[in-house]
Amino acid sequence: GAGVSQSPSNKVTEKGKDVELRCDPISGHTALYWYRQSLGQGLEFLIYFQGNSAPDKSGLPSDRFSAERTGGSVSTLTIQRTQQEDSAVYLCASSLEVAGGPYNEQFFGPGTRLTVL
Amino acid sequence: LAKTTQPISMDSYEGQEVNITCSHNNIATNDYITWYQQFPSQGPRFIIQGYKTKVTNEVASLFIPADRKSSTLSLPRVSLSDTAVYYCLVGDMYSGTYKYIFGTGTRLKVLA
Numbered sequence: 576g577a578g579v580s581q582s583p584s585n586k587v588t589e590k591g592k593d594v595e596l597r598c599d600p601i602s603g604h605t606a607l608y609w610y611r612q613s614l615g616q617g618l619e620f621l622i623y624f625q626g627n628s629a630p631d632k633s634g635l636p637s638d639r640f641s642a643e644r645t646g647g648s649v650s651t652l653t654i655q656r657t658q659q660e661d662s663a664v665y666l667c668a669s670s671l672e673v674a675g676g677p678y679n680e681q682f683f684g685p686g687t688r689l690t691v692l
Numbered sequence: 693l694a695k696t697t698q699p700i701s702m703d704s705y706e707g708q709e710v711n712i713t714c715s716h717n718n719i720a721t722n723d724y725i726t727w728y729q730q731f732p733s734q735g736p737r738f739i740i741q742g743y744k745t746k747v748t749n750e751v752a753s754l755f756i757p758a759d760r761k762s763s764t765l766s767l768p769r770v771s772l773s774d775t776a777v778y779y780c781l782v783g784d785m786y787s788g789t790y791k792y793i794f795g796t797g798t799r800l801k802v803l804a
Contacts, residue, residue: 579735608792618736618779618794631789666735673790679724679783681792683735 577601579684581667587690588657596652596687600669607650608668608681609642618666624650625673636661657691664688696780696795703801710767710802714780714795717761723783723790725756725763730777730797739778740765767800775802 580599588594600607609621621634624644635642639657644650654661668681696716704710716725724743728736740747742754742763753766767774780795 610792610794617797620792620794623790623792631791634791668735680726680738680741681728681736681781683728683737685735 579667579669579682581665581684581687583687584685585688585690587692589692590659591656593653593655594657594689596654596665596667596689598650598652598667598669598684600648600650600667601682602648604669604671604682605647606670606673606679607644608670609650609652610666610668611636611663612666612686613663621652623673654689657689659691662689662691696782696793698778698780698795698798700796701799701801703803704770705803706771707769710770710774710800712765712767712778712798712800713762714765715762716780716782716793716795718784719760719782720784720790725754725760726781727752727754727763727765728779728781728794730779736779770800770802772802772804774800776800 582597607624610618612618622629622642626647627644639655642652664686666686668683670679670681698714724741726741727739729739730736740752740754742756744756747754755764777797777799779797783790
């Protein structure tokens, strides 16, 4: 079956511009996660959705970052007024259920590489 | 908040068994421990998951002591294609919501 897809695969933007990153999770997965991975670094958790709801947005790096999920499916991560430090690979994952039990295996997409000039 | 720690890197030779340990204090009571493998320019890929004691699948084993403050991923008879970064992942329940804490990652290099 289809895995998690993300678009665009690469995005180059100028400092100060807004960008939208899209994630299409695996059909039927109720939980969706966003992570950021800077060059050569580990994965930084940003936010998760249970259905269309994000219980905790405190992992977002600043108020320039926002995320939404609609219809229990597609999610968009928006970065306003991009800065050079926002350059990273943004990874999306989905799972059958949110963490806790044995059904929280996260399936990752290929990521969107964002470069802010 | 949970903090996970792993060795930064390890070298091994083909055919050897490799053990990578992750320490994870404050793991959420009901949460499972999951290990992922990541190749360059790809998203992480699931390897194995467990809650307590020992779990084995076709590619790895996972050892978790009773206190669950650490876990050890065991890769039997590694090959060159196992060269990758390995991460442990735990969930941390804080104020009723989860945060997902990836370990710092262990860069495994398998030598011929």
